[in-house]
Amino acid sequence: AHYVTPLPTILPLRSRLGGVVSSILRFLGWPAKLNDRGSLITGLGLTLYDFFGRNFRVMPKHRMLSRARLDRIVAGLDRRIIGAGLYYEGQISHAERLGLELVLDGEAMNPNSSALNYVTVEGEEEGIVSYVHNGQKRHVRPRVIVNAGGAWIDRVNASLGIPTQLMGGSKGAHLVVENPALYRALNGHMIYFGTADGRVNLVYPFMGQVLLGSTDIKTEDPDTAVCDNEEADYLRGVVAEIFPDIPVTADQIRHRFSGVRPLPRADGDIGLVTRDHSIAERTLPSGTPVLCLIGGKWTTFRGFSAQVSDQILKLLGRQRHRSTEAMQIGGGKDYPLPDQRAGWVRKHAGESGLSIRRMENLLERYGTRAAEIANELGSDCPLETVPDYSQEELSYLIRNERVGHVDDLLYRRTTIAISGALSPETRQEVELLYEKTRRSSDVH
Known part of the structure; x- marks a missing residue:
């Protein structure tokens, strides 16, 4: 939706x-x-x-x-x-x-x-877990802990006093490139292809650009995961195996990023390690159970979440009262069907005073949460460097969406970075807006 x-x-x-x-x-x-x-x-x-x-x-x-x-x-x-x-x-x-x-x-x-966003777990003593949030040390006595730290699971466990070696992360790097010829050739399709070296890669249209991915490299420290030049050269090179007459050059790269897949620790070829999810149960010295979530991906997150919830309920001796299996998420709630979309846009454009085009943009960006956001925009002044976003829109995100620093805005709450629109001038403009919004509100 x-x-x-x-x-x-x-x-x-x-x-x-x-x-x-x-x-x-x-x-x-x-x-x-x-x-x-x-x-x-x-x-x-x-x-x-x-x-x-x-x-x-x-x-x-x-x-x-x-x-x-x-x-x-x-x-x-x-x-x-x-x-x-x-x-x-x-x-x-x-x-x-x-x-x-x-x-x-x-x-x-x-x-x-x-x-809570940006929390650091400091330790555990006699069943009490201490952590730091916003510079303040706090304490909680949990009945169950779910460690969903992804590639950092072992590190979180270590901070709780539980030495584990559960994780064996795999780094996947991607490029976003501006290549009009390749974009046109794809014609709205993803090409999912095996390469001569036995890997699997993909290339598809993405936010007006083309996304290339991905590598599969064993990584011990997820904090060091970056898309380096060697990986970028590799990703550009394998496209030639599929589109030999459409070169992808280094100067076409608009954004690069990498992530670490939270795979189980295993010997041998990282590409052959299972992508299935599992739950590893450990305990604190005090006896509190710790459920470590290994694997998992967006295509199976609902099933994995239900599995974890069932195990938590069993440990607590509680019954499930509600299922989220068919629940609509966030801006997907009451999302207009294709034949209702134009009417929805006209209605909320009229109520907010925004143009039809702008309201359509917000619906695509935020789903039905766009109605609430639109009513908060007022004058809706476009950013100078990225006019697709407005000053009021980013200020709304800062106030309402747990933004901890400018990178949250650029890389996570908006598509400014991943669409290839991030420049030094954009960063400077967004930094000034971020500081202004924080000074004029009670954002913490």
């Missing part, structure tokens, strides 16, 4: 039978790289994908494409590609905002709950 949209995805094929042996070996649990996924394996995999998702299907079934049909959809592909599989992924346009809305929804559903 507001942050998740269908993304037609192309799986290029270079052979008929490629990958059969490797797939059998991997099914049997033996290590093997899939350098080539032929039409037989791909067709079988997509058929199973459709079958297991049949009860939840909201997008079309897969199709197998000949080279002639593929050329009518995506232009400029390598001549050695003989066809493709076409299926649909769910694209998250702004995962950071989806996470924020889950937090805000949770607090609204339970007024006794509280989510």
